[in-house]
Amino acid sequence: MNLNLATIRIKNLRLRTYIGINEDEIKNQQDVVINILIHYDAKQASDTDQMQDALNYKTITKAIIRLVEDNRFSLLEKLTADILAVAAEHPSVTFAEAEVDKPHALRFSDSVSLALSCTKD
Template structure:
């Protein structure tokens, strides 16, 4: 019996809590707010599963540091724009086949825990 091994790996970054300026109201423009990011990244791990070298895999620490710097050093009027920019940053890594970014803005609505926007992208096979 032949077994076909699926080497597509899935990285999930859960509940990455950052502070940034997001919104259109005066208080949102003047004061940083908490946001919560949940990110899914799919990539081919065929080299990594047979290796012990960080160079043979997608380094999620590097990606996370880029996201933190980008989000915390910028100001956003719209949650949609921030989500799109974070997704674009992830997709700059050529190894990424698929990524999904969901960003929650806690307490954005009076009776809701949070409001979130989610976007995804898929790299076309070449």
């Protein structure tokens, strides 16, 4: 049995940040909902059962929280790209995807979202 590839999903991370270009958006924080998908080689962690051999999703999540809450963004593209960079930073990550929802951004819509992904060789 080959259990090398792991998938981590961070689901519905709800944060507040400054996001947008309208005057109201520049002055007031808004809710964002973040979903992250990370693939990494988990063979060593599966074999050893040691935290130092695994990808620490708590560390990644804390870094994303700091990034989102401590900065201002005009565009969902920039916010999503910066989150993706944090998610894909670890050398064992082979693929990552980040999606950011901006609830109530459009009238009659639950949210607007943008997703970006990257593959590492």
